[in-house]
Amino acid sequence: MDATCERLEVAAKPVEVIGAQQGITKSGSESIDASMQVELIEAYNSVVFKQTGRVATGNKATILPLEGQVVLEGDAVVTDAKGKVTGHRMTLFQGQRRAIVEGDRASGKRATMTLPEMKPKAQ
Numbered sequence: 001m002d003a004t005c006e007r008l009e010v011a012a013k014p015v016e017v018i019g020a021q022q023g024i025t026k027s028g029s030e031s032i033d034a035s036m037q038v039e040l041i042e043a044y045n046s047v048v049f050k051q052t053g054r055v056a057t058g059n060k061a062t063i064l065p066l067e068g069q070v071v072l073e074g075d076a077v078v079t080d081a082k083g084k085v086t087g088h089r090m091t092l093f094q095g096q097r098r099a100i101v102e103g104d105r106a107s108g109k110r111a112t113m114t115l116p117e118m119k120p121k122a123q
Contacts, residue, residue, distance in 0.1 A: 005061070006045035012036040038065050047072070054080040056092070068094035076101075087111035 015037045041063040049056040049070075059074025069091060072078075076090040078099070088104035088111070103110040 002050040003043065003048070003061075005043035005047045007043070009042045009044075010038060011040040011042075012038045040064060054078065056090075058090070070094075081116075083113060083115040085111070085113045 013036070015035050041061075043061040043063070045059065047058045047061045049061070056070075056072060056076070056078045058072035058076040061073070062071040063069075064071070072090045072092070073088065075086070076088065077084065077086045078090065078092070079085075085099070085101055087101040088107075088109060089102040091100040093099065101111040101113075
């Protein structure tokens with residue numbers, strides 16, 4: 001996946017891995033490897049995610065890697081060969097091929113889905 005935006009913030013916390021195979025020696029054969037675990041990524045302004053056959057855009061994106069979710073907000077749009085979905089907020093679930101699409105209650109703007117033209121069956 002390729003991602004572009006104007007501003008990106010990443011929140012990570014150190015995770016200690018104790019083992020004799022990696023890291024800095026603490027005492028004797030025990031060692032500590034200070035690794036980082038990404039908890040949250042926030043992308044702002046002109047957010048574009050490109051995946052094979054699919055493009056998602058929005059004004060803000062919150063990526064929750066531990067939960068396997070991406071939340072697009074502000075004119076969220078996902079387009080692929082099968083159609084286009086738009087909404088104020090869209091929650092995409094990794095590996096589940098599903099999403100929750102919400103309209104904007106304050107403005108009354110509804111979520112929409114546009115499907116490609118269906119050709120009639122030959123008789």
